[in-house]
Amino acid sequence: MKRKETSSEQEQSSDLNQMKRKQSNQNEQGVLYEQSTKQHLDTSSKNTYNGFRLPHRGFPIERRVITCELTPEVFFNEYVRTRRPVILVPPLNDEFELESWRKRLACLTSQYVNDLCGASMVRVEKRGEGNKFGRGLNLRMKLSDFIESIEGGQENLYLTTQDLDTDVEGKPDLMSTPCTQLYQAGDFPISPHLMRNLITMNVNLWWGRSNGGSSSGLHHDFHDNLYCLLKGTKKFRLFSPSDALMLYTSGNIIYVHENGRINYEGLPTFADGSDELARTAIIADEACAEAEQNLQKAREEGDEEAIEQAEKRLEDALENVVELESSRNGLAGVDDDEGSEGDDEIREIDGSEYGSEEEVPQISESDENEGERGMGKLPQNFSLVDDTDEWETAVDKWPLLRNTTPTDATIQAGELFYLPCGWFHEVFSMSDSGQDHKAFNYWFHPPDGDKFEMPYTSGFWMSDFKSRSLNSNSSDTVDA
Secondary structure: OOOOOHHHHHHHHHHHHHHHHHHHHHHHHHHHHHHHHHHHHHHHHHHHOOOOOOOOOOOOOOEOOOOOOOOOHHHHHHHHHOOEEEEEOOOOOOOOOOOOHHHHHHHOHHHHHHHHHHOOOOEEEEEOOOOOOOOOOOEEEEEHHHHHHHHOOOOOEEEEOOOEEEOOOOEEEEEEEEEEHHHHOOOOOOOHHHHOOOOEEEEEEEEOOOOOEEEOOOOOOOOOEEEEEEEEEEEEEOOOOOHHOOOOOOOOOEEOOOOOOOOEEEEOOOOOOOOOHHHHOOOOOOOHHHHHHHHHHHHHHHHHHHHHHHHHHHHHHHHHHHHHHHHHHHOOOOOOOOOOOEEEEOOOEOOOOOOEOOOOOOHHOOOOOHHHOOOOOOOOEEOOOOOOOOOOHEEEEHHHHOOOEEEEEEEOOOOOOOEEOOOOOOOOOOOOOOOOEEEEEEEEOOOOOOOOHHHHOOOOOEEEEEEHOOOOOOOOEEEE
């Protein structure tokens, strides 16, 4: 501000502009309040979430020490099926280490990552004004340059979700640099032992530096998240999916599924995140593959009648595939955006939303707002509430917050945090004095079944997973 140095006319013009901006903000707030209030009044028809809810404001998130009694089946029944967040604490004596990959990743050094893939290009978010990510610019730079900046003390850069390569059918890989190289080096498995019955959607490395603390912004993810803090401290401000319609989301929520999966206007999905067109496409692809096998068998046997029938079935199957591909392309991506740290924002391809850490923006997966995001427009799964850390100020500005039940959870280096999809969270990242902060996470397609052996009511995601590239020659899938 340089008001003292301006002329009186410039001062008057500046005052007038400030008054206009203030009036505009007040009008916008009134509209948002009215819209969100209408949503709240219609909660019974829109919000069907029936998982764990915080009994009262400030209710502590459970902290559970990892022991041999915590089997994958126990973990599923007590936390995943009930949609209950939990912080997993490694045992003090280290006599039992269920997830050994956590130790390997905890030993990651800047030099190791730089030697492994420093020459690769990565996407980095550059924080804008204030201390919040999610509203800045997305840059592309060499990983080695990013590491040099972080090591040099720069605090406005953040390594988030990365663009994913796609196969000939348009399906994205499970990971990108630097996770691809870390996976090939054996630093983590595709499926962690505790959640081996769920289907992995994506894995990411989060890396930044913030001695004073930085915020991800309040948002929710579209996938279940297993978050491993490698270095630093993270504080999560949490709201359950039952509060979704009172959190002033950028997008218009049309439905909250029983498992917490949130749908936005124009982007309906099943509870597991797939959609009807994508499921139909999988069936058509499988029918086409079966028809090709039958035709090959008929030709080998020399049965002309069988060949003719097989050719007809293959022709019909191919026509169905072409029609579905046209419909799919016309939709230009059926998924929603997820968010920022904790930011699961990626474009859905073939019925799968790919993306905020903790799940941050992603272009290849489903970030149809990517270009706008760089200009400051929030993805639909972000809340317009920008000051949850100042609660009294926030509830005065956003009245419906008074009806919500938030709580806080602090995660220390070495701990794991399970957060089901649909749980809103604002993540405050803090580095240890003079150091960086790092985290690694798995995203899983949200289960809509209640049995450990069959966590999904449809076989869609398993078929999708088998068809996606791991970008690796390694065959391991589970860390014992």
